Each structure stands twice: as structure tokens, then as C-alpha cells.
Amino acid sequence: MTDQVPAAENLSPTDEALSVLQNQFPNAVRRDDRDGYSGIVVDPARLVEVATYARDSLGYDYLSSATAVDYLGKGDHLEMVYHAYRTTGGAALVIKAQTDREAATLPSLTPVWPGANFQEREAYDLMGIRFEGHPNLKRILLWEGFHGHPLRKDWKEPYYEQEQKPFDSRWPNGRVVRSEEHNPYGKNVQYPDDFDLDGYTSPAEAAVYEEMNLGVDIRSDLATERMVVSLGPQHPSTHGVFRMVAQINGETIQQLEPVMGYLHRNHEQIGERNTFLQNMPFTDRLDYFCSLSNNLGYAIAVEQLMSLGARYQPPTYRAEVLRVLMAELTRIVNHMVAIGFLLNDLGAFFTPMMYAMIERELILDFFEAVTGSRMMCNYMRFGGTAMDLPERIRGEANLVNDRVRDFNTMEFLRELILERLPRAVDQINEYLTTSEIVTNRCIGVGVLPRADAIALSTAGPVLRASGVAYDVRRAEPYSIYPELEFDVVVRDHGDIYDRYLVRIEEMIESLKILRQILPKLEETQGQPFFAGRGGIYSPRVPAGESYGRVENPKGELGFYIVSDGGQNPWRYHVRAPSFINLTALERMSKGYKIADAVGILGSIDIVLGEVDR
Amino acid sequence: MTDNGKDFLRELHDPEAPVPPELQSSVAVTSFGRLLSTVYNWGRRNSIWPMAFGLACCAIEMIATAASRFDQSRFGMEVIRASPRQADLMIISGTVTKKMVVPIVRLYNQMAEPKYVLAMGACAIGGGPFKEGYNVVSGIDKYLPVDVYVPGCPPTPQALLYGFIALQKKIDQQMLTNPNSVPWYGRGPSEAVPLPILGPDVIDPRQAHMLRRRAGAAGQEAAASPAAESDLEAEA
Ligand code: SF4
Numbered sequence: 001m002t003d004q005v006p007a008a009e010n011l012s013p014t015d016e017a018l019s020v021l022q023n024q025f026p027n028a029v030r031r032d033d034r035d036g037y038s039g040i041v042v043d044p045a046r047l048v049e050v051a052t053y054a055r056d057s058l059g060y061d062y063l064s065s066a067t068a069v070d071y072l073g074k075g076d077h078l079e080m081v082y083h084a085y086r087t088t089g090g091a092a093l094v095i096k097a098q099t100d101r102e103a104a105t106l107p108s109l110t111p112v113w114p115g116a117n118f119q120e121r122e123a124y125d126l127m128g129i130r131f132e133g134h135p136n137l138k139r140i141l142l143w144e145g146f147h148g149h150p151l152r153k154d155w156k157e158p159y160y161e162q163e164q165k166p167f168d169s170r171w172p173n174g175r176v177v178r179s180e181e182h183n184p185y186g187k188n189v190q191y192p193d194d195f196d197l198d199g200y201t202s203p204a205e206a207a208v209y210e211e212m213n214l215g216v217d218i219r220s221d222l223a224t225e226r227m228v229v230s231l232g233p234q235h236p237s238t239h240g241v242f243r244m245v246a247q248i249n250g251e252t253i254q255q256l257e258p259v260m261g262y263l264h265r266n267h268e269q270i271g272e273r274n275t276f277l278q279n280m281p282f283t284d285r286l287d288y289f290c291s292l293s294n295n296l297g298y299a300i301a302v303e304q305l306m307s308l309g310a311r312y313q314p315p316t317y318r319a320e321v322l323r324v325l326m327a328e329l330t331r332i333v334n335h336m337v338a339i340g341f342l343l344n345d346l347g348a349f350f351t352p353m354m355y356a357m358i359e360r361e362l363i364l365d366f367f368e369a370v371t372g373s374r375m376m377c378n379y380m381r382f383g384g385t386a387m388d389l390p391e392r393i394r395g396e397a398n399l400v401n402d403r404v405r406d407f408n409t410m411e412f413l414r415e416l417i418l419e420r421l422p423r424a425v426d427q428i429n430e431y432l433t434t435s436e437i438v439t440n441r442c443i444g445v446g447v448l449p450r451a452d453a454i455a456l457s458t459a460g461p462v463l464r465a466s467g468v469a470y471d472v473r474r475a476e477p478y479s480i481y482p483e484l485e486f487d488v489v490v491r492d493h494g495d496i497y498d499r500y501l502v503r504i505e506e507m508i509e510s511l512k513i514l515r516q517i518l519p520k521l522e523e524t525q526g527q528p529f530f531a532g533r534g535g536i537y538s539p540r541v542p543a544g545e546s547y548g549r550v551e552n553p554k555g556e557l558g559f560y561i562v563s564d565g566g567q568n569p570w571r572y573h574v575r576a577p578s579f580i581n582l583t584a585l586e587r588m589s590k591g592y593k594i595a596d597a598v599g600i601l602g603s604i605d606i607v608l609g610e611v612d613r
Numbered sequence: 614m615t616d617n618g619k620d621f622l623r624e625l626h627d628p629e630a631p632v633p634p635e636l637q638s639s640v641a642v643t644s645f646g647r648l649l650s651t652v653y654n655w656g657r658r659n660s661i662w663p664m665a666f667g668l669a670c671c672a673i674e675m676i677a678t679a680a681s682r683f684d685q686s687r688f689g690m691e692v693i694r695a696s697p698r699q700a701d702l703m704i705i706s707g708t709v710t711k712k713m714v715v716p717i718v719r720l721y722n723q724m725a726e727p728k729y730v731l732a733m734g735a736c737a738i739g740g741g742p743f744k745e746g747y748n749v750v751s752g753i754d755k756y757l758p759v760d761v762y763v764p765g766c767p768p769t770p771q772a773l774l775y776g777f778i779a780l781q782k783k784i785d786q787q788m789l790t791n792p793n794s795v796p797w798y799g800r801g802p803s804e805a806v807p808l809p810i811l812g813p814d815v816i817d818p819r820q821a822h823m824l825r826r827r828a829g830a831a832g833q834e835a836a837a838s839p840a841a842e843s844d845l846e847a848e849a
Contacts, residue, residue: 141748142712142748143712143811145811145812145813146811146813146814147813147814150747150748157745157746157747158747158814159744159745159751160745161745179744179745179751180751184823184827185817185820185823186755187750187751187755187817187820188711188740188744188746188747188749188750188751189814189815189816189817190814191812191813191814191824191827192813195812195813195824195828196828197812197816197821197824197825197828198825198828200810200812202810202811202812204811205811233713233716234666234695234716234720235695236665236695240667240668240669240672241667241668241669241713261710261712261748262710262712262713262716263668263669263707263708263710263713264710264712264748265669265708265710265736265743265746265748265749266743266745266746266747266748266749267743267746269746269747270742270743270745270746273745281742282742285669285670285742288669288670288673289673353676353680354680354681357676357677357680357681357682358680358681358682360677361677361680361682374674374767374769375670375673375674375767376670376766376767608669609669609670612710
């Protein structure tokens with residue numbers, strides 16, 4: 001374990017980079033001088049060179065997020081936005097490249113940062129930007145053959161009603177008609193005018209197998225046939241509706257392609273129609289184990305934007321304490337369940353999961369008492385939280401053995417944090433860490449070397465298990481984490497076992513944080529938990545962009561938000577940690593047995609709500 | 614069961630058979646058919662095997678229902694099978710997307726009868742919070758027959774248990790002797806639900822005629838008067 005010191009900041013990354021880059025690449029690099037924007041705009045023709053230079057000479061070795069924005073009616077171009085960081089900590093260098101909307105083409109940055117792979121495919125899928133030099137450019141969330149690129153601003157969904165919520169039909173008139181009734185098919189579908197069903201064959205399934213090299217391998221005189229195995233989307237070990245298509249020889253994986261989008265529920269597109277606050281409950285449904293820390297990430301991103309304007313009030317201290325309390329409890333829930341699922345995948349079917357679920361239920365009781373919901377908490381607000389802790393935790397929803405539960409909240413928390421959870425973590429540690437099943441199947445399997453972990457933009461426990469001490473809570477601190485004492489957990493081997501150990505140790509670190517939070521909770525009792533007036537439904541968000549990120553249990557969760565000063569975000573992008581961690585799945589599984597792929601997937605700890613959004 | 618056997622059962626089962634008023638409180642079974650159904654259903658209702666099949670957030674509450682606190686094995690439902698061939702109940706636990714509806718329909722077709730579908734959560738019922746999304750199916754009942762709807766986002770485990778009880782009640786009412794009560798007691802094999810096709814948008818083969826008509830109308834329109842309304846629009 002090491003501590004990380006944030007890099008000294010006297011010059012903003014943009015200024016620092018600009019001074020060098022403009023010398024190196026005259027006329028190809030300029031400052032992004034729109035109001036509320038930061039970063040540099042690069043001439044697409046030189047993009048790869050600039051990115052290579054930024055990586056090698058300026059040290060921006062870690063590409064966090066890559067996404068596209070459609071500026072229809074605001075300059076009429078598409079823009080790719082890259083957020084690159086140094087793994088030693090510090091703020092982002094934001095690189096942008098613009099292209100025409102009609103023939104949108106940009107060079108692919110996968111040779112520089114291989115972690116851009118899936119993100120560029122996503123931009124191609126949803127925005128229709130072609131990336132030259134991309135190794136496997138095809139749709140990722142939708143299927144091959146889908147009409148149009150839905151995140152473009154001029155693309156309308158079948159149930160399109162209006163650009164912005166609240167829709168006139170709902171408020172203030174309240175004359176709602178079911179969308180099905182407007183649609184000739186009575187369903188959420190639409191077809192291009194020239195579409196003819198006769199003689200049509202769907203290219204969707206064929207495209208999945210396109211990249212797989214089939215054939216026969218001949219080694220000495222033994223001929224072996226390569227074959228393709230498709231796991232999922234309905235498979236007990238794929239954690240939902242994920243699918244892996246593996247090309248195997250014997251039992252050894254030679255090629256593996258994650259296929260996703262089976263839970264693509266258009267989070268970003270709906271988010272762009274919603275008002276800022278309306279998105280808060282949607283973030284609950286991203287990583288549905290960690291709704292509270294998703295809330296936090298989104299709140300931080302919007303607060304960053306709001307802070308550009310006048311009359312902005314930062315969250316109160318009590319609010320920050322509550323936020324950290326919730327985020328760390330969430331981390332424990334997530335890691336418990338992640339370990340339970342991992343053991344499921346390794347063959348210890350459901351028993352460890354049961355143990356994990358017991359603790360989860362206890363924490364969920366607390367969440368329910370505070371926020372009103374077990375899973376979908378919708379708790380954070382811009383400037384604080386939605387409510388304070390209740391005095392007592394009680395209610396019939398918490399009936400156990402027909403007894404109404406009734407506890408003092410602080411006592412409940414104290415017992416939970418000081419006794420119950422440490423005991424549970426110890427228990428898991430004792431039963432599993434030295435267990436033969438775990439050690440035999442995990443040690444030395446699914447190795448991801450340090451350099452690859454960085455290049456492939458992995459985050460969270462996956463990155464830290466490969467020997468990179470990168471934790472957003474330390475690298476670019478937010479909330480009150482700088483005040484708190486905890487260590488960033490690092491392990492060096494990068495195998496399944498290390499990822500498992502990192503999770504166990506992170507739970508211990510989270511408990512350490514929670515123990516420091518308890519006295520703070522008591523000190524701040526009765527202080528306001530929300531800055532400014534309560535019940536602000538449409539906060540004033542000035543025009544500009546922001547990228548807010550938090551260290552979610554699964555890795556770095558980022559929200560890239562562009563506002564045009566209106567009621568709803570112009571662009572709302574989620575940098576989902578488990579989506580990007582999957583970029584490394586092939587690298588981790590190659591050369592191992594097909595049965596290991598299941599364990600490797602379990603050790604990445606994905607959740608489909610976030611992978612597919 | 615042969616046709617002859619069925620006729621025999623039907624004769625035995627006469628729902629109109631009068632029960633004297635003084636016996637009404639103590640007579641539950643009035644015919645052999647009803648007795649058979651009751652015994653048969655008692656077995657079925659207490660050993661419903663759900664399919665291990667989670668779609669989205671709701672699946673997590675489904676797992677919580679199976680875990681120790683709520684313990685769905687009290688209903689004989691703890692045998693969660695990964696294979697549709699061994700499952701009786703499909704819990705649609707989450708958002709159904711257009712990409713996913715194809716495998717879901719395929720899985721449903723692969724399940725052996727009698728089979729049930731439980732739509733868990735707002736998404737499975739009608740699209741839920743994501744209804745307007747371009748890739749979201751607004752309710753699984755657009756494709757599959759649903760037996761029980763459990764509302765909520767996500768429904769609490771208690772709500773899901775209530776849904777299970779509702780399903781058990783429904784099973785209690787299904788009569789072996791009445792071929793109209795459920796398709797699988799009728800004559801002949803029941804029909805598979807046609808698989809949707811992933812085209813430019815998801816295509817339900819049952820609506821293929823509408824699509825063809827529209828393509829035809831568009832062709833004519835292009836040839837003749839550009840102002841003519843396609844009959845689809847007129848229909849809408
Ligand atoms: S109903 Fe709610 S909880 Fe269930 S899948 Fe839909 S969004 Fe998730």
C-alpha cells in the first residue's frame with residue numbers, strides 16, 4: 001500500500017500543455033476558448049501525433065474518457081473529447097478534435113491509447129463518427145443494421161414527443177396519451193421509408209462472428225480445429241445479459257470478443273431530454289449496486305458546472321459527511337457482492353453469495369430508512385443531499401420475524417460500522433482467502449500486466465491489482481477525502497487473486513474511513529444538509545462543460561456534461577468503469593482456459609446497467 | 614393424454630353438478646376431474662422452478678428474494694435453473710431491450726409447458742423509466758403472454774413474494790379438464806411465438822403485413838401522387 005501525493009498545481013494542465021504543444025506543432029493546436037470550456041482543440045490531421053506526444057513527453061499515459069458531442073446548430077460539427085490523465089495524479093488534459101457532421105471521420109487513437117477501443121466504437125455507433133485505423137469498427141451497443149445514429153441531435157426516437165422535459169402534455173396540462181397510441185405499430189418502433197421486408201436478412205448475428213478466425217491449426221501432426229463458443233446473453237455467470245464470443249482451440253481461448261448492448265437502455269439520450277435534476281434518479285440505475293455513489297458522481301459534475309456561475313453555494317460540511325458515509329457503505333456492499341459473485345463463478349455456488357447478501361440487507365435497511373428506497377436511493381442533490389438522517393430506523397418494511405425494528409440511527413450505525421461489518425469482512429477473509437478453491441483457481445490466472453492495465457484504461461480494483469496506485473480519491477480529491485486518513489490499496493500480480501485481495505483490503509480501508517466519519521456525523525448533527533434553498537427543481541447551470549469523476553467501487557465513474565445554459569444538458573455522457581474495464585477482458589483471457597474466462601469476468605466485476613447504459 | 618381420455622375426464626367433470634346446501638361448507642371437490650386437478654395443481658404450485666435469468670436492476674432484488682432473509686424456497690421455488698428446458702417460470706426481471714427481446718422470446722419458446730411469465734418491475738411491465746428510449750421494448754407483454762405483473766422500481770422482495778403467491782393462486786384455478794383454461798391442456802401442440810428480427814429496428818413477424826403494406830404504399834406514392842397519404846398514417 002502506498003500513499004499518493006497529488007501533483008503540485010500551479011499551472012493548469014491546459015496552459016502547461018499548450019506552451020509546449022504550440023511549439024511542437026505550430027498551427028495544429030489551439031486553446032478551446034469557448035466560455036466555460038477548457039482544454040485544447042487539435043487539428044484532426046495531427047491528432048495522433050499530438051496524442052502520442054502528450055502520452056510520451058507530457059506523461060498523460062492514462063486515457064480516462066473519450067466521447068463525442070454533436071454541436072448541431074452551434075457550429076454544426078461533431079467533436080470528440082478525450083480526457084487524459086497522468087497516473088501519478090493531477091487534473092486532466094482535455095483534447096478535442098472536430099469533424100464535419102456529414103462525412104464524420106477522425107483518426108483512431110487506439111494505437112496511442114488502446115483503451116479508446118470500445119469508446120470509439122460507441123462514438124461510431126451512437127454518433128456516426130468513423131475512426132480511421134480502428135481495428136474493429138462496428139456497432140457496439142446497438143446491432144449491426146440499425147438505422148441511424150441515435151445520439152445525433154437530429155435523430156428522433158419512435159416515441160419522440162419534444163426536445164425537452166417537462167413535456168407539455170404532462171405539465172402543466174396533464175393530458176397524457178400513451179405513446180403507443182401515436183405509433184402505427186403500437187410499439188416503440190420506426191422504419192426508414194425505403195425499408196422493404198421482402199428478401200431482408202438481418203446482418204446483426206453474422207457481424208458478431210465476423211472477426212473470428214476459424215480454421216484448422218496443425219501442430220506437428222496433430223490437427224486441431226478452432227471453434228467458436230458463445231456464452232450468454234443468458235448465462236448464469238455473465239452477471240446479467242452480457243455475452244462473450246470466444247474462439248477456442250481445445251479449451252484454450254485464442255480470441256475473445258465481448259458482445260454487449262443487451263441492456264442498452266438509452267441512458268444518455270434520455271438524459272439529454274431530462275432536466276438536470278431529473279437525471280439524478282436515472283444515475284441510480286447505472287450501477288445498481290452503487291446508486292449512492294453514482295449520485296455523488298453526477299452531483300459533483302453538475303456542481304462543477306454550476307460553480308462557473310454566480311450565486312453558487314458549495315455543499316455544506318454536513319452534506320459532505322453524509323455523502324462520504326453513503327459512498328463508503330456502498331463500496332462495502334459492492335465489494336461484498338462482487339466477491340460473492342466471483343465465488344459463484346468459481347464454482348462455490350451461492351453459499352458465499354448468501355453471506356454477502358446478509359450484510360447487504362443490513363446496509364440496505366439503513367439506506368431505506370434514510371432515502372426511502374432500498375436500491376434506487378436518489379439521495380444526492382446539487383449542493384447537498386435530499387434529506388438528513390432520520391432519528392430512528394424503524395418501519396414495517398423492516399419487519400424481521402414479525403417484530404417491528406426500531407433503533408436509534410446513530411446506535412445502529414455504530415453497531416454496523418464498529419462491530420457487524422468488521423466481523424463480516426473478517427469472516428469472508430477467513431473462509432475464502434486461503435480456501436483451496438480460491439487459491440487454485442485464482443493465483444496466476446487472468447494476468448493483466450501493469451503497462452497493459454494503464455494502456456487499456458482500466459480503473460478501480462482492476463487497475464490497482466496490477467500495481468498502479470491510482471485512486472481518484474487521492475489522485476484528484478473531491479468531497480472531504482483529503483481530510484480522511486486511508487491508504488490506496490495496491491497489489492502487483494494483476495491476477496484474479498490480487499483483484500480479490502484488493503477488494504477485501506478496500507473494504508477494510510472503507511471501514512477505516514467510516515470510523516472517522518462517525519464522530520464527524522455527531523459533531524455536525526443538526527447542521528444544514530443542503531446549501532441554499534431547499535427544493536430547487538431546476539438549478540441554474542451556466543453554459544460550459546465539466547467532467548466530474550469519483551472513485552466508484554468498480555472504478556472511475558465520470559460524467560461529462562455539456563450545458564448550453566438551458567434547462568437540460570446538451571450532452572450527458574457517462575464514463576462507465578465496468579464498460580471500459582471490459583476492454584481488457586480479451587487481454588486477460590487469452591491463453592487461459594474457457595472455464596477461467598468466467599472467473600476472469602467475475603474478477604472484473606461488471607454490472608450491465610453501467611456497461612450498456 | 615389421448616383425446617379419448619380427455620373426453621372421459623370432461624364427462625367426469627361437471628361443474629354444474631348440484632351440491633346440497635347443507636353440504637356446501639364441507640364439500641370442496643365435486644368431481645373426479647376437479648380432484649385430479651387439485652392434486653395435480655398442489656404439486657405444481659409448490660414446485661415452480663424459476664429460470665436463472667436476470668435482466669437489470671430488478672434482478673438484484675430477485676437475488677435478494679432468493680437469499681436468506683426472504684427465502685423464496687418457502688414456496689418451493691429455490692431450484693433456480695439456468696436452462697429453459699427445466700424451468701417453469703420466467704421472471705422478466707428488468708428492462709427488455711430490442712436487442713434482448715430476441716433471446717427472450719427464444720428462451721420462452723424453449724421452455725417446456727406448462728410455463729409462466731412474471732413481469733417484474735415497471736420496465737418489464739411497460740418500459741418503466743426508460744420507456745421512451747429508442748432501444749427499449751415498452752413491456753414484455755408486447756411479445757409474450759404475461760401471467761403476473763409485479764409493479765415497482767424495483768419491486769421489493771416482499772412484493773415479488775406476493776407476486777409468487779398470486780401465481781400460485783392462478784395455478785390453483787387451472788383445470789386439467791378444461792382445455793380452454795390454459796393452452797397446454799387443449800388439443801395439439803401450442804404455437805411458438807415468432808422470433809423478432811433485428812432489422813433497422815426490431816421487427817415483430819406478426820406485424821410483417823403492416824410493414825409490407827407500408828412499403829407498397831410508399832412505392833405507389835413515389836410513382837403516382839406525392840400527396841397521397843399512406844394507409845398506415847390513415848390507420849394511425
Ligand atoms: S423497473 Fe426499475 S429497478 Fe426494475 S429494471 Fe426497470 S429501472 Fe431497474
